[in-house]
Amino acid sequence: LSPLLFSQSPDTTAILYGNTITSADLKKHLSVLASDAYEGRETGKEGQKKSAKYISEQLQSFGIPPMKDGIYYQTFALYPSISLKTVIKAGKKEFNMLEDFYYFRGTSYEAISRTELVFAGYGISDKNYDDYKGTDVKDKIVLILDNEPYNKDSLSLVTKEKKPSKWTKDHQVKTELAKQKGARAVFYVVNDFEKWKNKSKHFFESPSLSLDKPDGSDMPVIFISESMASQLLAASKKLKDVQSAAQLIAAEGPRSEAIKQNVLIDFRQSTDPILSENVIGYIEGSDLKEQVVLITAHYDHLGVHDGKVYNGADDDGSGTVAIIEIAEAFMKAKKNGHGPRRSIMVMGFSGEEKGLLGSKYYVANPVFPLENTVCDLNIDMIGRVDDKHKDSADYIYIIGSDMLSKRLHEVNEKANAWYTKLKLDYAYNDIKDKNRFYYRSDHYNFAKNGIPVIFYFNGTHADYHKESDEIEKINFELMEKRARLVFYTAWVIANMDERIAADKKQENKD
Numbered sequence: 001l002s003p004l005l006f007s008q009s010p011d012t013t014a015i016l017y018g019n020t021i022t023s024a025d026l027k028k029h030l031s032v033l034a035s036d037a038y039e040g041r042e043t044g045k046e047g048q049k050k051s052a053k054y055i056s057e058q059l060q061s062f063g064i065p066p067m068k069d070g071i072y073y074q075t076f077a078l079y080p081s082i083s084l085k086t087v088i089k090a091g092k093k094e095f096n097m098l099e100d101f102y103y104f105r106g107t108s109y110e111a112i113s114r115t116e117l118v119f120a121g122y123g124i125s126d127k128n129y130d131d132y133k134g135t136d137v138k139d140k141i142v143l144i145l146d147n148e149p150y151n152k153d154s155l156s157l158v159t160k161e162k163k164p165s166k167w168t169k170d171h172q173v174k175t176e177l178a179k180q181k182g183a184r185a186v187f188y189v190v191n192d193f194e195k196w197k198n199k200s201k202h203f204f205e206s207p208s209l210s211l212d213k214p215d216g217s218d219m220p221v222i223f224i225s226e227s228m229a230s231q232l233l234a235a236s237k238k239l240k241d242v243q244s245a246a247q248l249i250a251a252e253g254p255r256s257e258a259i260k261q262n263v264l265i266d267f268r269q270s271t272d273p274i275l276s277e278n279v280i281g282y283i284e285g286s287d288l289k290e291q292v293v294l295i296t297a298h299y300d301h302l303g304v305h306d307g308k309v310y311n312g313a314d315d316d317g318s319g320t321v322a323i324i325e326i327a328e329a330f331m332k333a334k335k336n337g338h339g340p341r342r343s344i345m346v347m348g349f350s351g352e353e354k355g356l357l358g359s360k361y362y363v364a365n366p367v368f369p370l371e372n373t374v375c376d377l378n379i380d381m382i383g384r385v386d387d388k389h390k391d392s393a394d395y396i397y398i399i400g401s402d403m404l405s406k407r408l409h410e411v412n413e414k415a416n417a418w419y420t421k422l423k424l425d426y427a428y429n430d431i432k433d434k435n436r437f438y439y440r441s442d443h444y445n446f447a448k449n450g451i452p453v454i455f456y457f458n459g460t461h462a463d464y465h466k467e468s469d470e471i472e473k474i475n476f477e478l479m480e481k482r483a484r485l486v487f488y489t490a491w492v493i494a495n496m497d498e499r500i501a502a503d504k505k506q507e508n509k510d
C-alpha cells in the first residue's frame with residue numbers, strides 16, 4: 001500500500017477551473033496558429049516569430065506577467081549548416097557534390113588544403129591486420145576503402161573468416177579510428193555510391209540547425225565514388241586505381257602510401273546565427289513557490305516547402321493551444337484565490353522539429369534551477385485518433401510517467417480516474433520501443449537531467465509531418481479531455497504536500 005500522501009477524493013475547485021479548458025477555446029487558438037498565415041511556424045522564420053507573439057499575447061491577456069524585462073521570451077542563437085562552398089579539388093580536377101561525393105552537413109569545416117593524400121588501405125587496425133602500421137596520418141587527408149579485404153579463398157584478411165566483421169558492418173568504426181589517429185579529413189570510398197547517396201538524399205536537402213557555433217575543427221568524412229577515388233589514386237604508380245589497390249592488398253596484405261597530390265576541401269559554413277524563442281508563462285505559486293511544475297509543448301513546425309504550407313495542426317499546434325488554455329485555467333484559479341502552491345510554468349518550445357533544440361537550450365540555461373523543477377508534463381500531438389483506436393476514441397498514450405518517478409505515474413492515473421476517465425494506453429511506454437517515442441520530444445531533455453516527465457501523445461497517423469496535418473481533422477472534444485488530464489495532473493502535483501520524487505533510476509541514458 002502507498003501512503004496517503006495526496007487527498008483521496010476529487011477536488012471540486014479543480015473541476016471549476018478544469019472546465020474552463022474548452023474545445024471552443026482550443027479551436028479558436030488553433031484556427032489562428034494552424035492557419036496558412038503562420039507559414040508552418042518554422043524555427044527562425046517569420047511564422048515562428050508570429051506564433052511566439054500570438055502565444056505571449058494570450059498569456060498577457062490572462063494577466064500572466066512576463067518573466068523579466070517585460071518579455072515572455074527566452075531567446076537563443078542557432079547556427080544553420082549552410083555551406084558557403086562545396087568544393088573539392090585535386091590538382092586541376094574539380095569534383096562535384098552528389099556526382100562524385102556527398103557529405104552530411106551539420107559541422108563547419110574550414111578550408112583544408114594539403115600537398116599529399118594518404119592512402120590508408122581499408123582503414124583497419126586489428127590484431128591480424130593493420131593498415132596504419134608504420135603510417136602517420138596525423139593532420140593528413142586520408143583515403144580509405146569500403147568493407148574489408150578477402151583472400152582468394154574468400155576469407156577476410158582481418159578475421160580469417162567468411163562472414164563480414166564490424167569493419168564492414170559499420171563505417172563509423174573506421175572513421176572513429178581515423179579520428180583517433182588524428183586524421184584531418186577522410187575520403188571514404190563507397191562501393192555502392194548511387195544507392196547510398198539516394199538513401200541519404202533527404203539529409204542534404206534541408207540545412208540542419210545547431211546550438212553550437214561552428215568552429216571548423218571537426219574531421220569531415222566525405223563519401224566518394226569509386227570513380228573519384230580512382231582519379232585520386234591515379235597519381236600513385238603502384239596503386240593506379242581502386243581495383244588494383246584492392247588486388248594488391250588481397251595478394252600482399254596491408255598497404256598504405258602517401259601520394260603527392262594537391263588536395264583542397266572547402267566546405268566552409270556561414271557562422272551567422274539565426275535567433276529563435278521559447279515562450280514562457282510563469283504563474284507564481286504560494287507556500288511552495290520555489291518548486292516549479294513545467295507544462296510544455298513545441299509550437300514550431302516544418303514551415304513552407306515547394307509552396308505548400310505545413311500547418312502542423314496536430315504536431316504540435318494541439319499541444320501549443322493546450323498549454324495556452326492550461327495557463328489560463330491556472331491564472332483564473334489564482335485570481336480567485338485558488339492559485340497553486342507550487343509555481344506553474346508553461347513553456348512553448350521552438351526548435352523541436354530541428355532536433356529538440358529549444359528544450360536542449362532550456363535545460364542548459366534554465367530560468368529556474370533544474371533541481372527545483374518538479375516534473376515536465378509535455379504535450380506533443382493530442383488532437384487526433386490513431387488507427388489502433390478508431391473505434392475507441394477516448395484514449396491517450398502515456399509515455400515515461402513511471403520511468404523516473406513512481407509517484408508521478410500514480411498521480412496521473414489518479415487524476416484521470418477522478419476527472420477525465422480516458423483510456424491510458426502504455427503501449428509506447430518502453431525505452432526499447434522500436435518507435436523510440438520516449439526520446440523523440442522535448443520531455444526527453446528533462447528526463448536526461450533526472451527530472452520526472454510525462455509525454456502525452458495521440459500516436460501517429462497518415463498526416464504526420466505532411467501538409468495534410470490540418471485543423472479540419474482535429475477532434476476537439478477529445479483534445480479537450482486530454483488537455484484537462486494534463487491540467488488536473490499538474491493541479492494535483494502543484495498542490496500536494498509531498499514533492500514528486502525522482503525515485504527510480506533511468507535504465508538507459510541515451
Ligand SMILES: [Zn+2]
Nearest residue numbers: 315316380381
Ligand atoms: Zn511534435
